[in-house]
Amino acid sequence: xxxAVYPGSFDPVTFGHLDVIQRAAxxxxxxxxxVLVNPRKSVTADxxxxxxxxRTVVAESAxxxxxxxxxxxxxxxxxxxxxxxxxxxxxxxxxxVSDFESEMQMAHTNRKLRPEVDTVFFMTAxxxxxxxxxxVREIATFGGDVRGMVPPAVARRLDRDTIPx
Ligand code: PNS
Numbered sequence: 001x002x003x004a005v006y007p008g009s010f011d012p013v014t015f016g017h018l019d020v021i022q023r024a025a026x027x028x029x030x031x032x033x034x035v036l037v038n039p040r041k042s043v044t045a046d047x048x049x050x051x052x053x054x055r056t057v058v059a060e061s062a063x064x065x066x067x068x069x070x071x072x073x074x075x076x077x078x079x080x081x082x083x084x085x086x087x088x089x090x091x092x093x094x095x096x097v098s099d100f101e102s103e104m105q106m107a108h109t110n111r112k113l114r115p116e117v118d119t120v121f122f123m124t125a126x127x128x129x130x131x132x133x134x135x136v137r138e139i140a141t142f143g144g145d146v147r148g149m150v151p152p153a154v155a156r157r158l159d160r161d162t163i164p165x
Contacts, residue, residue: 001028001030001106002029002030002088002089003028003030003031003032003085003086003087003088003089003091004024004028004030004031004032004083004087004088004089004091004120005030005031005032005033005034005081005085005087005089005090005091006020006021006024006031006032006033006034006090006091006092007036007054007055007074007078007081007090007092008033008034008035008092009035009036009038009041009043009053010033010098010132010133010135011041011043011044011045011049011050011051011133011137012044012050012053012136012137012150012158013046013053013054013057013133013150013151013154013156014098014128014131014132014133014136014149014150015131015148015149015150015151016093016095016124016125016126016128016129016131016132017133017148018057018058018061018062018091018151019093019122019124019125019128020092020093020122020124021033021058021062021069021090022061022062022065023122024088024091025062025065025068025069025121026089028089030068030070030087031068031069031070031091032069032070032071032072032085032087033051033054033058033069033070033071034053034072034073034074034078034081035047035051035071035072035073035074037073037075037103038054038072038073044137044140044158044161044162045076045157045161046086047073049072051071051072051073052071052159053153053154054071055071056153057151057153057154058071058123060152062066075151077113077118078090078116078119079110079113079114082117083116083117085112087117088116088117088118089117089118089120090110090117090118090119090120091108091118091119091120091121091122091139092106092119092120092121092122093121093122093123093124094121094122094123094124095123095128095130095132096116096123096129097130103119103121105144106118107119107121112153120146126154127145129142131149136149136150136158137158140158140162141161141162146158158161
């Protein structure tokens with residue numbers, strides 16, 4: 001059984017992330033989406049709530065794949081999580097050339113730390129390639145409409161919880 005781990009902040013999960021989740025779940029027997037608990041970043045929801053939200057949107061948008069997808073929270077190194085989960089692969093999405101440099105650095109560093117864990121990249125679907133969680137957060141902060149960028153439940157949560165400036 002091939003297991004892959006897809007780590008990220010997912011703050012919030014976007015249609016771009018969902019696209020990568022669905023395609024990676026089709027390529028591996030088991031995909032573990034791992035939500036980073038990062039107390040250094042100010043986040044729109046705590047990691048546990050973001051993980052619950054991802055579970056819900058995955059069940060709604062990809063019911064046939066949901067059985068192969070687990071969602072966990074984690075702290076510490078991604079490679080250590082991968083070893084614990086017996087995952088041979090880390091999945092990341094690439095949107096544009098601008099992602100490449102930092103993703104390449106992470107992939108090489110992770111491989112240096114744990115050569116047995118390899119990174120595979122999925123090119124984010126073209127229609128979602130412009131999306132980023134940080135832009136979604138900014139738009140929501142200023143009361144903009146994020147419904148075309150994130151699943152409905154996430155849009156509702158951002159609308160409800162974000163205090164407009
Ligand atoms: O969605 P993001 O914020 O781009 O995800 C970044 C993430 C979570 C993949 C990265 O920060 C990470 O792996 N953090 C865990 C700590 C770690 O392993 N750091 C070394 C990376 S080379």
